Amino acid sequence: MGPPGVHRGLPSTSLTLVLPVDEPIDVSWAEGSSRARRWSVVSGLHAAPAAIRHDGHQSGVQLALTPAGARALLGMPAAALGAALLQLDELDPPGATDRQLRHLPEQLHDTADWSDRLRLVQDALVGAMAQRPAARPRSEVAQALSRLASGQSVAAVAAEVGWSRRHLTTQVSAELGLSPKVYQRVARFQTAHQLLLTLARAGRPSLAEVAADTGYADQAHLTREWVELAGCSPARWLREEFPYVQDSPVAGDDDGADGADHPRRAPKTEGH
Template identity: 35%
Template sequence: MVVSAVGYRTSGQRPALHRGLPSPHLTVIFSLDGDIATGETPDQATGDNATRTDIVVGGLHQSPAYVVQPEHEAGIQLAVHPLAARTLLGLPASALAGELVVGGTDVFGERATELRERLCGLDTWEDRFAALTAYLRDRAATAEERPSGPVRPEVAEAWAWLARHRGAGTLGGLSRHVALSERRLTSLFRAETGLAPKQAARLMRFQHAKAAVVRAAAEDAPQDLARIAADCGYYDHSHLVRDFRQYTGESPTGWLAEECRNIQAGAHDTGGE
């Protein structure tokens, strides 16, 4: 249910804006160092209309989220499988689709505030992850007490099929696999995740392409975008560049230049933003 969990702490850095990129996972962040300010644009993130919360819950989105990086920050960031949202969050992932970021207490309840305060008071990452794991296991164990209901098996299998094909399959092939019409499948899939199957497939394909770009940069290897596009199921190089511009707001080379420091620090190793 939790694809990755990353603890982070930085200090002495120059205040900046970070692009939280779209991915096929939900984002949950417990800040250990004050509120996190986010927005749909740089101006919103740095202005009075920014969303500020110390527990962040983010749904599946189609454009970057801008996050203010202060001089020092610390927290734990989770990438959560969208089909685990009912179990861990108590609602389907589609319920998060209308907002870029939702305050964590609005989703988890007051116990999340108690957990965050406990995490702030612990001295080691081992203890923090142990406390967070216990909390999530308790959420999963008591999921039946919440009225969200189960994920439809056709939707679960459709997501698994897209993941196996790394987002490169066709909607026709997917609908035949789950024995539903394309229209019915799209309706059920969107009701559960907030995205149509084609949008989820694009996110999965982009995630694999971005990982390949990051690997080449980390290894100081040449960026062969045409080969990466072909390997990841894009029609051609221009379609890969198009997705990079939509999901990052930059070309692949422009995004790499901006993220160079984070890549060198290993911030993209997990594949989760």
């Protein structure tokens, strides 16, 4: 993980399930709420960063769950989790999680070989899903989520699925816990984050290129959204995640006063 510090867990269109091994994960929301050391973490969709504190080393398994995957595995829509950080045994109702899945953290901890650990996780996931009836979002909701994530306007998506904007907002919010507009913002941010990550790994980060390619009006718009959703500007995130990148200068690197609680140098890994 690099030097000890705080890693930003960035918003995305996927729910996150983390199963740490050896040591529990120290995680909270960026402002410090809901902080605890947990042996499993399930988080719903969120429009704000999480903070993962580490001593320079972490091991475990992390899964990204689509909204449909959350229904299949946990038996609940993403909205049921809200903006929560929970352990598997804290899911409500208690019967929502398969027994094998609830005991997976301790089983992982007692298993030394990584091949056996991964096989254990796979068996638990398949077993949990096999015990549930097929439960997918309404086809209109699934269609709407796909269109919203691609950048179509809320009005156009509502017209395509044959709903009013109000009904679309109600249905999407009930499925995700986010409104269509917020989900769109998170989806565009995720695309921008992935592109910036790719460019940074190639040693040529360009905020102008990211803004132009991901639908932001300009660099200033991109930076405002990053400050809002990631808790820092993209230039600051680059310095934290890729301190070795020497791009002179990163376009749009005027951080401004984002008011965020800036973490120490973070690991060179992708945040989700």
